[in-house]
Amino acid sequence: MVEAAMASGTASRRSIFELFPRRLPSGRRYGVVAGVGRAMQLLRDFRFGDEELAFLRDHQVVSPAVLDWLADYRFSGDIWGYPEGEIYFPGSPLMIVEGSFAEACILETAMLSVYNYDAAVASAASRMTLMAGDRPCIEMGARRANEEAAVAAARAAYIAGFVSTSNLEAGRRFGIPTAGTAAHSFTLLHDSEREAFEAQLTVQGKGTILLVDTYSIEEAVRTAVDLAGPELGAVRIDSGDLAITARDVRDQLDALGATRTRIIVTSDLDEWQIGALSAAPVDGYGVGTNLVIGSGHPTCGFVYKLVARAASSDPDAELVPVAKLSANKATVGGRKYAMRRYDNDGIAEAEVIGVGVQPQGDQNDRPLLHRLVAEGEIVWQDDLAAARERHRAGLAELPRAARKMSQGDPVIPTLYESDYA
Amino acid sequence: MVEAAMASGTASRRSIFELFPRRLPSGRRYGVVAGVGRAMQLLRDFRFGDEELAFLRDHQVVSPAVLDWLADYRFSGDIWGYPEGEIYFPGSPLMIVEGSFAEACILETAMLSVYNYDAAVASAASRMTLMAGDRPCIEMGARRANEEAAVAAARAAYIAGFVSTSNLEAGRRFGIPTAGTAAHSFTLLHDSEREAFEAQLTVQGKGTILLVDTYSIEEAVRTAVDLAGPELGAVRIDSGDLAITARDVRDQLDALGATRTRIIVTSDLDEWQIGALSAAPVDGYGVGTNLVIGSGHPTCGFVYKLVARAASSDPDAELVPVAKLSANKATVGGRKYAMRRYDNDGIAEAEVIGVGVQPQGDQNDRPLLHRLVAEGEIVWQDDLAAARERHRAGLAELPRAARKMSQGDPVIPTLYESDYA
Known part of the structure; x- marks a missing residue:
């Protein structure tokens, strides 16, 4: 895609990609964001080394021009996102990536891999800690997941309220308390x-x-x-x-x-x-298999879609919202903004998504998007303690129906406000 | 466990651990072994480096004596196993690890993580390629699995008959054909x-x-x-x-x-x-999400259990079969041997497991366990082409009922022969 876009002169068009869930897994009332910190680490290390370039060259995957471009690759754009531990709903714009088409499109797989798995574990973990109440949950699933996924799972579970993990590598890498x-x-x-x-x-x-x-x-x-x-x-x-x-x-x-x-x-x-x-x-729960496989939903089904791009390669060219029309998979074009709307008692009542414009909120609305990356620099500072607290607070604001384990719809609706019309 | 076993003088007792499935996922007729090559690579690299040792020391996870032992850790025992691409059934002794208790017990998580995920993907992939017949299946699931799990998934899918992957890193690391x-x-x-x-x-x-x-x-x-x-x-x-x-x-x-x-x-x-x-x-299938999540069964539920250990620390001490009696989770003690039994038409009719003794087979029986590691040296030579052929041949030998996609039992029974009685 990068190669063909270079050929057609479109590779440098300013573009906005959005990472979002089309829906929640069947029966789930809410989801929990996880993977942001790992995604930022991956972005920092997103380089094409000698071995990668040699493979691409030897197998003629790309042309010498693209090889040169990859060798120098550094993401130079901007990223906004929901922070880790935040609650999400269908359509929540979890990550918004703005940059040239080429530099933004090649992040797709890395970002989706991290978010899709980590948030699947955090979303399952949240329901478990909700049901456990004051009793501690210990993460013990390492043996039932891929060896690297297991370390990520321990981290995601910790964000969603687990107190410790039996995975010593997760303790070493992320400072999560360990137990066994x-x-x-x-x-x-x-x-x-x-x-x-x-x-x-x-x-x-x-x-x-x-x-x-x-x-x-x-x-x-x-x-x-x-x-x-x-x-x-x-x-x-x-x-x-x-x-x-x-x-x-x-x-x-x-x-x-x-x-x-x-x-x-x-x-x-x-x-x-x-x-x-x-x-x-019972005084505590050790949870293994069902945690690391997301309790029946081992991936969130997040997608990463182009929602707007410049009309030309001119850096000042106007952004045009774009959307595919594919049956059952149509997307909502345009840059997104997101707020959580509360009633007068401080209980969440809607996920409000502005399309092309910041939603016209009232004073109770809480903005959900934070700047993660500015002109290629990672500016978001966060730690797991903050993410844990964010998860706790986000959950406490939801209507009580969020606690239902029975099949049902998302606990608050997603509303769109648009200026493209 | 290593520390306490050292304290009680049992850490050096010769021990046999067995990696096996208690059962197949609901409805599955057979499973496919994958992960052997990756597990051997992990075993080769299984070392405790300075960072790992510092973490264990600083957090007082283990004593100085255990730290010293970990710093010098090299697996010195023997491993037998089903080769990659082989078909398996409930109880199949997929890996048999013999060594001191200490050196064998600490491999549990690494071995299970690899086998549980890779075989889950291969088992799902096999059903997909079976249904696809002569039409090619292309692996496209990287975005829906943890970033490292995704590379392992591409490898497992290839073993089970997929023709290519969109995961370039899997192409680079394992030589799998790539497509996109x-x-x-x-x-x-x-x-x-x-x-x-x-x-x-x-x-x-x-x-x-x-x-x-x-x-x-x-x-x-x-x-x-x-x-x-x-x-x-x-x-x-x-x-x-x-x-x-x-x-x-x-x-x-x-x-x-x-x-x-x-x-x-x-x-x-x-x-x-x-x-x-x-x-x-249709001329070809690109398969993503459902492949990398094992089509509803993202882990095989393999366990790694002590089945025999020496009566004392004497290197020549007799091996004693051991088994837990836990409700619904009882294990079969004793070293296992495994053969696949065929009828006169060359169709598989049973998985025969000898407990403590090689099964008394007839000339049609095929031994399933191969020596993977001898006195700490990896001796098993295999490649993905051989694993693919083994999968193809193993599947061709099964009764036609193996092709059923409806709910049902394993296509052949598992029979035990014992000399412990």
Whole structure:
């Protein structure tokens, strides 16, 4: 595309691309933005090195002129976007990229890959932490996702309220708190469960989490309290009917005097399972598979579309809104602006998108787009703590129907205001 | 776990871990192994560098003794496995890792991450290429998966019969043939569709694929043939009812004399859509989202379990089979061996797994486990061409019911033979 656009003299036309969801996954009431920080890191490192250029040259993918252009590639345009942790709805213009057609179009795959996966995990994680209430959720899904995706998933989950991850690389790379428990193999390695527990308690102290379902849960709990006393930190249950088992284990722990020993449950948990356990005596959830696969929706289906471009290569040429008409996939042309509209009680009531113009808001409207990149420089400063707080605050502003786990529509409508008419 | 096992003197016990699926995803008749080559690469690079060690030290994740052990870590054991492209069934022992407990247990996450995702994509891809028959499938899902997962997905799809990928990095890294088409943005960039097509034809030649559904498909096809003549390589349709539209476009192309111009379709294709298009005049499928998310099953749910370990730290100590009893998650202890059993017509009739002993096969049985690593050295030599052929041959040997897209059981049963009793 870059090569052909160079041939037709259109490659340098000033262009606006928009990254947005056409819709939410079926049944979801809202989505959660994640990946912004990773996308900015990727943009900073978006270079074509010797190996990449050699491949493109040797396989005649592009001409020498395009090779030269790629070798010098630095994004020099502007980007606005929803910040990380923000809530989004169908049509929310999550990222707006302005630059020459060539420099903006080649970012498509990198930006979509990051946003599509990270936001899918954050959106699922948000529903899980919502259902968990005050009980902590621990991310434990690394084994069930691609090895690099897993690190991104831990980060996205943390943004959406998870308290820690078992992924040490995510701890190292992003400063996310880490936590973990022993596997069944550790118990099986030893000649008896008692010896395994003794070894773990010796090294980790009495505050550790002992896994109690390798053989008989009742025996394991008795052994655990026998060895650690009432200071035992927690036990983990990873199988069976968790609600019933947690009740039995709680009763047993209490009878043994271990009234403060917590119960952590794991085993294919998702937001519905977590909700179903809300009345059970459970103190924390370890969530793996269903988190890293977005609880049934492992990609957000975000797209990256050209919505406006200059009428000519003249830097001052007027921007023309453009849109495809493809059946079922038509796009809304024109640069977008976005505000969240609130009622007088501070509850969100609409996602208002201005097409070609800033929406005429009232004083309660909150602008959603922030400048991320200015003339090629990344200007957005953010950290995971701010993103976590943004997610918490954004969720708190939504109507209570956002908490519904049943099938239904987005919790607020998306309204368009246009000056192109 | 390593630290506590060191404390109890069990870390050096010879151990056997097994990577296997408890079951196939609901409705699937078979699975396809992928990720072996990537896992071997990861194993070769499995080192703890200064940054990793500093993180573990600074956060007191492990003791100085374990840090020293990690700094010197090299896997020194043995690994056997199903080769890439092989078919698998519930319980198939896809990878068997033998080494000390410590050195084998810390590979769990890396091995599972690779196998769980790559095999999920290959298993979905196999159903798609099966439904596509002689028509080529092109991998186009990079934008809908994590940026690194996307490269792995292109590789897995290629193993399972896809002919090419739009992911240039997968082409560079793994030598997979690459292909691509223009996006709607390229058409929208130009002042008219005709100018966009002219630009693409100038650069790519008449053999290119023109995207014809940005505005009116009928007009676009007329323009395309007007510009390129009957030598036009292909048109791509990305929206609407693909079966009906392909029929209309075929009739129009034929009427215009472009009888050899191919029709490529894209737009949320999966194995059922591809099957439903088998009678439509379609010449190739571009598959994106549903491929990289495993067509509804983005992870295989493989687990990595300790199945046997030495009775003591003595290198010559007898191996003891071990198994957890956890409700619904019980494992089968003991070292596994695996054969595929055939009837007299050469059709597979069972997956035979020997527990603690090589199955007593007949002359038609085919052993499935190959030595991948010997005393820490990667000895398995394989390439993607061999993996593709293995997939093709493995599929050809299955009963015809393997082709069923309806819900159902694995196409052959898994049988266990045991000497532990």
